[in-house]
Amino acid sequence: MTPHISRRTTLSIATAVAAGALLTGALTTTGASAQPSAPSATPLALSATAHADLMHDASAQAADTAKELKLGSKEKLVVRDVVKDRDGATHTRYERTYEGLPVLGGDLVVHRTKSGAREGVTRATSKSIDVATSGASLKAAPSGARKVVWAASGTPRLAYEKVVKSTEKDGTPSRLHVITDAATGKKIFSYDDIKTGTGESQYSGSVEVGSKESGGSFALTDDTRGGHSTYDLKHGESGQGTLFTDDDDKWGDGTTNDAATAGVDAAYGAQVTWDYYKSVHGRSGINGDGKGAYSRVHYGNAYVNAFWDDSCFCMTYGDGEGDAKPLTSIDVAAHEMSHGVTAATGNMEYSGESGGLNEATSDIFGTSVEFYANNSKDVGDYLIGEMIDINGDGSPLRYMDKPSKDGSSLDSWSADAGNVDVHYSSGIANHFFYLLSEGSGKKTINGVDYDSPTSDGSTVTGIGRDKAEKIWFKALTTYFTSTTDYADARKGTISAATDLYGADSAEVKAVEAAWSGVNVK
Incomplete structure (x- = not known):
């Protein structure tokens, strides 16, 4: 289907925070750092296919890289991202496993020249891992928990990670990760992977938003930016919501009288953020893979907040006090999506x-x-x-x-x-x-x-x-x-x-x- 671009009335975009990550400890960098001129060391704009090829190649070489870094025989590297510079240098980000268990705080980045020579390694922890993953001395795992290796602080040790789902008093969903020591049962760390902030609304005037024709009507889906789509939760607090559609490709009226106005705000915020990362930093989408996230507006009732959730790869916006001011302004929307970039x-x-x-x-x-x-x-x-x-x-x-x-x-x-x-x-x-x-x-x-x-x-x-x-x-x-x-x-x-x-x-x-x-x- 042919995408349509329509000019639309006033908007606002979102506020808050996003899916962060995990751990506390010292960053250690080893090896020499290249010092090329500015243009050559900036990230190369990669197509989704080119990025996927780099990820595939790095995955194929992960075992050799682990040996090169002198990791233990029980450790493996899992590729999470690859950045390629204009001069051909690459920066490959890995997660680590130990006997198949995720190592929290074990992530690292390997820096290589165009020729493939290793220039340095940036590590979340420099400590070696040698833990017993089974034994009579271990506490029983909490119900629903998974076994992990905790390497983010102190001596690496076996631990359990349990995710506790709930809802905060203001209606914000919570997904609390609790890490406990497998030997003592004591809590080591906890974090919530739903990150939030607060705000109200502001209009951005008449703007263009991407849409596409489907079956004689139009959907608020932008195929030029990874298929980003905008949904109406209609004051619900679960599910994806209903995709915004319109018969004449004219969205919203610039006020909260039209539910689509908040949808325009969210779509516009996602659009300019996508364009910024691509044109300024050469990054195609949040994950660098050319795939768009999606936005949900009209979350809950009088919900004065917004949040990024990495598990759904989506932004969610409330309507503010009295459902009168949706939380949607440019810097806030970009703030939300940028939490996704940080998570990646x-x-x-x-x-x-x-x-x-x-x-x-x-x-x-x-x-x-x-x-x-x-x-x-x-x-x-x-x-x-x-x-x-x-x-x-x-x-x-x-x-x-x-x-x-x-x-x-x-x-x-x-x-x-x-x-x-x-x-x-x-x-x-x-x-x-x-x-x-x-x-x-x-x-x-x-x-x-x-x-x-x-x-x-x-x-x-x-x-x-x-x-x-x-x-x-x-x-x-x-x-x-x-x-x-x-x-x-x-x-x-x-x-x-x-x-x-x-x-x-x-x-x-x-x-x-x-x-x-x-x-x-």
């Missing part, structure tokens, strides 16, 4: 410092997409959720130039950063990104006034958002792992900037200065 790449644990970095990554790319969209109704800025009026006084949800202006977020790192809610510890990386992009001090951008301080009183000169977002993306996809903390993020972004711009470049110096400006040294 660095997969930083959504807890502690790793969780703050996970959350900040969505803020960073939510902001980047908003600038990229160049929408006259929602201009680019370094404010998060400024259009959704979550506070009821017109103030944004978060500020990147000085995160503490929201009353809770951290401007800079301290030893307590890992104990702060991830939406607030994310302020450290958000502030870093602003400083790297724009520099410290006062300035006005797109009509918004900023005044960004540094923790040590230093002056930071920005390198521009275009370079800053490329550095963050390369670090996310090639150097971040499930256990990355702020010290690791500093190392990873310096490595990324070195790859892109050279070891002695102004960009590397700016990365170092921006991290120092938020007390990550």
Whole structure:
């Protein structure tokens, strides 16, 4: 069927958070890092077929790679993603198994030159694995639990992982993963793979959305972007919902009187986010495989939230207070989808410092997409959720130039950063990104006034958002792992900037200065 593009009235997009990952620990990088010029080290735009071929080839070589890395005979590598640079270098991300059991915190990235020579390895943990997977001393597994190896912190050990499903008081679904020590029965760790945020709605004006004709009517399905489709839950809280259809290919009326308006907002947010990742970073879809996610709107009743769920590969949006303001603004929609990108790449644990970095990554790319969209109704800025009026006084949800202006977020790192809610510890990386992009001090951008301080009183000169977002993306996809903390993020972004711009470049110096400006040294 021929896809149709229609111009549609005002929109808004989504807020919140997404499927993060698992673990806490130190990132260790071994081996030399290449230092090519900027164009050659940027990711190559891959078709879905080319990406699939790289994944297939890496899988075929996984056993040899495991031997090359001197992993134990009981360990195997499972390919999760491959990034190829313009110069032919590859960065292959692996999960690990031990006697067939998943190793939580065992992920690693192997960096190779065009010729296939190994340049280095980025590991979530450097500790070797040698555990007994059976024996009389083990506690009985909790009902419905699976056996795993826990390697994210401390000495690798046998553990059980149980998923407890429930619903929060506000209607948000919960899928809590609880990890317990198989020998003692004590809880080691827990995380929820449904990640959420809060917000209300803002329109983005008349926009184009992808649709396709089917049986004399039109469906809100965009075949030019991996078949992304938008569904109406009609205030339900389960299932996929009903695909939006229309007889004349004119969607919504710009108000909540028409249920399709929220569908347009969600479709538009998915569209500009897809276009951003493809045109700026060469990534075709969230997983890099050319397949679109899907969106569900009108979740629950007066649900003031939105969330990304990696298990359904979908975004879900509530309608806000009184079902009057759907949670759909550009930076928030991009924030949601970016949690999916993080889950497919660095997969930083959504807890502690790793969780703050996970959350900040969505803020960073939510902001980047908003600038990229160049929408006259929602201009680019370094404010998060400024259009959704979550506070009821017109103030944004978060500020990147000085995160503490929201009353809770951290401007800079301290030893307590890992104990702060991830939406607030994310302020450290958000502030870093602003400083790297724009520099410290006062300035006005797109009509918004900023005044960004540094923790040590230093002056930071920005390198521009275009370079800053490329550095963050390369670090996310090639150097971040499930256990990355702020010290690791500093190392990873310096490595990324070195790859892109050279070891002695102004960009590397700016990365170092921006991290120092938020007390990550």
